[in-house]
Amino acid sequence: MTTTEIPAPATTPKTTPAKRPKRQREGAAWVFLSPWVLGAAVLTLLPMAVSLYLSFTDYDLFNPPQWVGLRNYTQMFTEDPRYWRSVVATLTYVVIAVPLQLGLALVVALALKSMKRGRGFYRSAFYAPSLLGASMSIALVWRAVFNDGGTVDNLLGTGGWVNQPGWALFAVALLTVWQFGAPMVIFLAGLQQIPGELYEAAAVDGASRWRQFLSITVPMLSPVIFFNLVLQTIQAFQVFTPAFAISAGKGGPADSTLFYTLYLYDRGFVASHMGYASAMAWVLLLVIGAVTAVLFRTSRSWVFYASEGDR
Amino acid sequence: MTATAAATLALCAALAGCTGSGDSVGGGKVVLRYTWWGNPDRAARTEEAVALFEERNPGIDIQTSFSGYEPYKQKLATQAAGGDAPDVMQLDYRMIDQYASGGVLLDLAKQKSALSTADIDKGLLATGVVDGKQYAIPQARGTETTAYDTKQWKASGVEPPREGWTWSDWADAMRALAKETGKPGGTDPGQSEDCFEVWLRGQGKDLYTKDRQLGFTADDLAEWWTFTDKLRREGAVSSAEDTTQIDGAVENTPLGRGKVISDMNWDAPASGFLALIPGGVTLAPMPSGEDGTPGQYFKPSMFMGVAEASEHPKQAAQFIDFMLNDMDAAKILGATRGIPINATIREAIGPGLKDFDKTIDDYQASLDGDLNAPPQAPPSGDSALQTTFMRDYDQVSYERMSPREAAEDYVTEAKAELRS
Numbered sequence: 001m002t003t004t005e006i007p008a009p010a011t012t013p014k015t016t017p018a019k020r021p022k023r024q025r026e027g028a029a030w031v032f033l034s035p036w037v038l039g040a041a042v043l044t045l046l047p048m049a050v051s052l053y054l055s056f057t058d059y060d061l062f063n064p065p066q067w068v069g070l071r072n073y074t075q076m077f078t079e080d081p082r083y084w085r086s087v088v089a090t091l092t093y094v095v096i097a098v099p100l101q102l103g104l105a106l107v108v109a110l111a112l113k114s115m116k117r118g119r120g121f122y123r124s125a126f127y128a129p130s131l132l133g134a135s136m137s138i139a140l141v142w143r144a145v146f147n148d149g150g151t152v153d154n155l156l157g158t159g160g161w162v163n164q165p166g167w168a169l170f171a172v173a174l175l176t177v178w179q180f181g182a183p184m185v186i187f188l189a190g191l192q193q194i195p196g197e198l199y200e201a202a203a204v205d206g207a208s209r210w211r212q213f214l215s216i217t218v219p220m221l222s223p224v225i226f227f228n229l230v231l232q233t234i235q236a237f238q239v240f241t242p243a244f245a246i247s248a249g250k251g252g253p254a255d256s257t258l259f260y261t262l263y264l265y266d267r268g269f270v271a272s273h274m275g276y277a278s279a280m281a282w283v284l285l286l287v288i289g290a291v292t293a294v295l296f297r298t299s300r301s302w303v304f305y306a307s308e309g310d311r
Numbered sequence: 312m313t314a315t316a317a318a319t320l321a322l323c324a325a326l327a328g329c330t331g332s333g334d335s336v337g338g339g340k341v342v343l344r345y346t347w348w349g350n351p352d353r354a355a356r357t358e359e360a361v362a363l364f365e366e367r368n369p370g371i372d373i374q375t376s377f378s379g380y381e382p383y384k385q386k387l388a389t390q391a392a393g394g395d396a397p398d399v400m401q402l403d404y405r406m407i408d409q410y411a412s413g414g415v416l417l418d419l420a421k422q423k424s425a426l427s428t429a430d431i432d433k434g435l436l437a438t439g440v441v442d443g444k445q446y447a448i449p450q451a452r453g454t455e456t457t458a459y460d461t462k463q464w465k466a467s468g469v470e471p472p473r474e475g476w477t478w479s480d481w482a483d484a485m486r487a488l489a490k491e492t493g494k495p496g497g498t499d500p501g502q503s504e505d506c507f508e509v510w511l512r513g514q515g516k517d518l519y520t521k522d523r524q525l526g527f528t529a530d531d532l533a534e535w536w537t538f539t540d541k542l543r544r545e546g547a548v549s550s551a552e553d554t555t556q557i558d559g560a561v562e563n564t565p566l567g568r569g570k571v572i573s574d575m576n577w578d579a580p581a582s583g584f585l586a587l588i589p590g591g592v593t594l595a596p597m598p599s600g601e602d603g604t605p606g607q608y609f610k611p612s613m614f615m616g617v618a619e620a621s622e623h624p625k626q627a628a629q630f631i632d633f634m635l636n637d638m639d640a641a642k643i644l645g646a647t648r649g650i651p652i653n654a655t656i657r658e659a660i661g662p663g664l665k666d667f668d669k670t671i672d673d674y675q676a677s678l679d680g681d682l683n684a685p686p687q688a689p690p691s692g693d694s695a696l697q698t699t700f701m702r703d704y705d706q707v708s709y710e711r712m713s714p715r716e717a718a719e720d721y722v723t724e725a726k727a728e729l730r731s
Contacts, residue, residue, distance in 0.1 A: 060691075061392040062413020079727050081720045082702065148552070163552040165709050249385060253555040254709040255702060269389045271695035271728070272409070 055279035060272045072279035083280075085255045086263040089169065093259060094236040097173040102228055105180040109187035110217075123188065130181030139175065139245030146171040146246070162246055165256035172257050175242045183228040190224030191217070219304040226303045230295055237288050240265070260284055340372040341623050343630060347375075347401035347613075348383035350561050350583035353647040360643045364633050371626050380559030384694060391415045396618040398627045402447050404438065404610055409691035411441035417617040418444040422628030427636055430653045438611040438688065449611035450635060451579065451649025454682070455509060455597050456674060457481070457497070458566065458581040459573035462590025467491035467572070472595035474677065478510060481598040482538070485547040488572050497573035498565045499548040499708060501539030502557060504700040506575050506597075509607050510535055512683065513600025523690040524729055529715075529722040536707050536714035543708055551708035557701070562587065578674055579612065579649040582667045592667075594674040608685040609675075613648040646671045692728040699724050 030037075055072055057065035076083050108126055112119055132138050145151045146167075148160035161167035194217065202212050218225075240261040243251065251258025251266070258266075260280070268277030347357065354377050361373050376397075378386065384406070390396050396415050410416050419426060428436055428448060439447040457472055464471060469487040472480075485496030500506035508518045517526035542548045549565040561567045561583035566574035569588075574581075575597065584592045597607040615634065617627040633640055641656045646668035651657050664672050703721045706712040712720070 060409075060413065062410075062415060075727055079723055082699075082724070148556075159552065163555055165711070248558055249382060250558075250698075250702070252702070252705055253551070254705040254711055266698075269392065270385050270698065271692075272388060272392070272413075 051278040051281060054275050055282050057275040059274040059278075061274055062272070065275065068275070072276045073283075075276070076279060076283065082255060082258070082263065086251075086258045086260050089251075089256060089258055090237060090239075090260040093169055093173060093239065094233060096170070097176045097239075098229070098232050098236050100173065101177045101180050101232060102183055102225070104177060105183035105228070106187050106225075108180065109184045109191055110213075112184075112188055113191045123185065126184060127181035130179040136241065136245055139242045142171065142175050142242070143246045143248070163253055165254040168247065168253060168256045172239070172243050172246050175246070176236070176239065183232060186224060186228055187221070190221050194220045222303045223305055226295075226299050230292055233291060233295065234288055237284065237291070340370055341626050342372045342374060343399060343621075343623060343627055344374050344376075344397035345399040345630070346383070346387065346397045347377050348380045348559065349377050349647070350580060352582055352586065353377075353580075356644050356647045360634065360640045363639060363643065364630060367633075368626075368629070371630070373630065379563070381698070382558070391618075394620055396620060398618055398621040398623060399630055400616055400618065401450075402614040402616050403694075404612065404614070405689050405694045405697065407439065407447050407614060407616075408441060408688055409694060410616065411444070411446040412691060415619060416446040417619045417621065417624055417627075418446065419448065419617065419628065419631075420445050422617070422624055425625050425628040426632040430636065430655045432652065432654060435611050435652055438685075439614055439616075441688075447614035447616035448631065448635065449652050450613040450615055451611075451646070451652050452609045452675075453577045453579050453612035453649040454609050454675060454678060455505060455575060455607045456578045456581060456594040457573055457575055457597055458578075458584055458592050458594055459497075460566065460588050460590045461593045463492060463494075463572050464488070464593070471593075472598075474596045474681070475603055476596070476598050477601050477603070478513065478538075478598040479601065482542060482547070485542060485573075486545065489545070489547045492572060495549050495565070495571045496547050497549070497571050498557070498575060499539055499543050499551075499554045500575050501536055501543070501548075501708065502554055502701045502704045503575065504697045505577075507532070507535055507700070508686075509597050510600075511606065512608070512686075513598070513604050513606035515600070515604060517686055519686065519689055519693070521687070525722065525725050529718045532718035532721060533715045536704065536718055539704075540707050540714050551705070551710075554708055555705055577612070577649075578671050579646060582647060582671070585667055592670075594670055596678060605682050607678075608682050609678075610685055611652070650675055690729060692725075696725055696728055699728070 054065060056067060056069060058068045058071075059065035112123055112126075115122065143162055146161040147153070148163060150160060152158065153160050158167075161171045198216050198220070199212055202216060207215065238261055239259055243257045243259045243262050244265070247253075247257045247262075251262045261284075264277050264280045264284070267273045267280065345361070347353075349357070357377070358375065361375055365371060365373060377383070380403075384403075387396070387400060387406075391410060391413070402410065407416075426448075428445075431448065435449055435452060436445070439445055439449060459472070467488055469484055469491060472484065476484075488494070488496030500510075504518070511518060511527055511531065514531075516531065520526045539548065543550070543554075549571050553565040553568070553570050556563050556568075557565075561576070561580055564574050564576070565571040567584060567587045574584075578594055581592060581594060597605075599605050615631045617624055617631070621627050634644070635651075635653055636656070638656060638659065641651055641653070641660050642663075644651075645660075645664060650672055651660070661672060699721065703717045703724075706720075707714050707717045
């Protein structure tokens with residue numbers, strides 16, 4: 001008798017408390033999420049909405065915005081030769097800097113992986129430029145090194161790279177490539193995930209190291225390569241600080257380092273055309289979105305996820 | 312309430328650069344921010360004058376900062392846009408329209424009690440008026456000059472420039488200098504909207520029309536750029552690599568870097584060349600049009616304005632009054648911003664001017680009465696167009712575009728810029 005009576009009171013307390021806490025837990029979740037939600041709404045979504053509105057206006061920062069419809073967009077594509085030069089400079093930069101940076105990161109990560117001792121030290125040492133590189137001071141040092149009478153000029157006798165349109169972009173790209181620390185660390189983590197048995201089995205079958213690299217390392221690492229590629233491409237499209245500092249804010253010489261964001265800044269803050277700058281920002285967002293979508297599409301044919309099996 | 316204020320203050324103190332015009336808490340003192348563009352010589356003299364002002368007004372602390380013209384322009388625009396314009400700012404003729412119509416500047420007539428304009432030429436004073444309000448006051452007048460390395464030009468044996476020389480005389484001199492000295496004769500003036508304006512005015516044309524549109528055609532600009540580009544190809548003026556480093560600071564001009572013999576610049580900043588050129592600097596007039604029409608003009612320069620948002624407009628006006636009207640300040644400042652605009656001061660200190668200040672004074676006196684009236688204040692887009700001008704000429708000097716293509720690009724861009 002006593003045994004049958006016990007479950008009854010036991011179930012009642014079970015259902016009622018379970019109902020209340022569910023709502024309470026939801027509330028608590030929102031409380032804990034609130035810093036992020038507020039931040040995203042106030043610092044990201046709202047400014048984005050405002051900038052979308054401004055992109056259809058003529059706004060000089062001082063006077064109220066005037067609605068001009070699509071004029072900013074048509075001006076960009078038909079009346080602004082400098083806009084197209086900035087597009088070309090940016091694409092050139094992305095195509096040069098991203099593969100070089102990822103290639104270097106992978107080579108160094110491979111070297112670190114095979115290291116028996118001192119890996120921690122070298123990993124930190126190679127990562128250091130990434131911590132320093134984003135700063136204005138390093139970019140200024142870079143300018144000095146590549147300027148007339150700078151280190152490079154003295155060593156190679158080539159003149160200052162930053163004053164030659166053919167070389168200035170390369171000087172900026174080198175600064176980015178030098179900061180290969182972040183992708184390197186990610187590559188290293190990815191490399192350490194690859195099971196050692198695969199290499200052992202391949203070695204037993206007589207595969208050379210190059211063969212092992214191509215047939216084991218690359219496919220097993222491809223998700224990480226893809227991740228780094230997407231991330232670095234998006235970042236490269238938005239490069240600003242190094243180009244600004246190295247070209248002394250002008251994007252010169254002859255607009256060769258006038259990257260998209262630099263020209264956007266110039267239109268917005270120097271020429272006081274915030275509407276135009278906002279329109280440029282939206283076009284950039286759409287282009288980065290499109291490029292990322294294309295990368296994802298191509299990834300189906302070359303990125304291998306181990307969990308998919310041999311499908 | 313107090314806790315919040317204290318926390319804000321602590322945060323402000325922790326953040327470098329958090330010196331907005333609102334937080335004037337320097338130990339009970341009124342803190343004013345004063346920014347200008349210029350060279351180290353101007354900086355040294357300005358600091359000395361500021362120190363004197365602070366000594367006389369122990370309740371006011373003035374924080375100064377300066378840079379070259381191009382970076383100054385960008386920084387000021389960003390600050391003003393963010394509602395954080397410095398209390399007292401130096402402005403160029405080309406900036407006034409933009410900042411006045413944008414509501415950044417205070418109507419100085421409101422501070423008449425602290426700031427006297429009695430001794431300032433009415434015509435020049437009026438150049439700081441927009442829509443009937445006195446938004447800025449010029450500190451001086453300036454005019455362009457062909458500054459040259461005295462010793463090197465003399466040693467070359469080439470005939471020195473004289474008043475009334477024409478652009479073709481100038482071009483011949485540049486070629487002759489290049490031949491005799493092995494260095495280009497001068498800075499390539501193709502990058503400078505100012506030089507182009509002098510050349511245009513020499514032909515009786517203007518940069519802008521009265522209704523704020525372009526006063527010239529792509530043909531005019533193509534002709535100018537063809538002229539300078541040809542000289543550059545001949546090695547008579549500076550190379551593209553040297554020209555592109557110009558950023559408004561004399562140290563970065565080809566003459567300041569010792570690459571050429573002469574440079575076209577405003578007369579006041581030319582004082583900066585003295586420290587850089589051991590052979591001394593002479594100021595010569597700008598070339599005239601082929602029929603002798605002078606292109607250069609006396610431009611009101613180095614305007615001072617007060618931010619509408621300043622919390623201490625009275626003290627700011629007081630400081631401007633000191634810079635414009637105080638005899639001791641004038642003695643310290645000399646002609647570092649040009650010959651003072653205050654007539655009483657000009658007469659009093661004129662004879663006592665020394666060294667390069669005297670050079671500038673003599674130079675301006677030599678032109679007095681010979682020049683045509685200045686153009687009206689340029690439209691607000693002009694400040695951005697100056698940069699566009701330099702950039703488009705980069706395309707020419709680096710031989711990426713023909714002068715004709717670049718000129719057409721410029722006219723397209725300028726029309727879009729002036730439309731709004």
